[in-house]
Amino acid sequence: MKFGFDIDDTLINLRQHAFSIYNKNLKKEVPLDVFHKIKTLEIHEAFGLTATEGNQMWRDSMEEIYFTDCPLYPDALELLQELDEQGHEIYYITARPAEYCERTKKWVEEAGFPVQEGRFFCGMKDEEKIHTIKKLNLDFYFDDKPNVLETLTNESVQLYVRDQSYNQHVEMPRLTNWSELKDIIKEKEDKK
Numbered sequence: 001m002k003f004g005f006d007i008d009d010t011l012i013n014l015r016q017h018a019f020s021i022y023n024k025n026l027k028k029e030v031p032l033d034v035f036h037k038i039k040t041l042e043i044h045e046a047f048g049l050t051a052t053e054g055n056q057m058w059r060d061s062m063e064e065i066y067f068t069d070c071p072l073y074p075d076a077l078e079l080l081q082e083l084d085e086q087g088h089e090i091y092y093i094t095a096r097p098a099e100y101c102e103r104t105k106k107w108v109e110e111a112g113f114p115v116q117e118g119r120f121f122c123g124m125k126d127e128e129k130i131h132t133i134k135k136l137n138l139d140f141y142f143d144d145k146p147n148v149l150e151t152l153t154n155e156s157v158q159l160y161v162r163d164q165s166y167n168q169h170v171e172m173p174r175l176t177n178w179s180e181l182k183d184i185i186k187e188k189e190d191k192k
């Protein structure tokens, strides 16, 4: 089967990583329980920053956020490796800016995720992901962002929202831990 994955906040815990980088660079100690309650994708409000300041902070911190030791979500790596070994096709579809694509691919590979040539897509806008996803004819696609998932609801791909505080209103199958994927696959195979 063909599996498509968003990367940030789907396979890796990027916002929380950014949150700790903001704390460090702003010399603050905003606690993690504040992070878990943020209802927006953006995290700047927790640091008392305006939207403009928050955008600037994100841009200034991007290198550090993207290319340091961002933690992977539990079981994500093991699961993707297993899918790869079983002969499933794994596609990555990330809307990270084009100038970061090559290094992102390298980072993902170095983290141990299986990346095959021609199966890493990057640099499109959120609302443009649909074009790649349609072309690939995926069986499954996993993402955290409501505005991405909402563009895909009329497609045949089976969508899953990766559970996050800011996507609770999205009504579609939800994945909270990557260990749940095994059962999802089993269910699909049993239906065949």
Ligand SMILES: [Mg+2]
Binding pocket: 006, 007, 008, 009, 010, 143, 144, 145
């Ligand atoms: Mg994401």
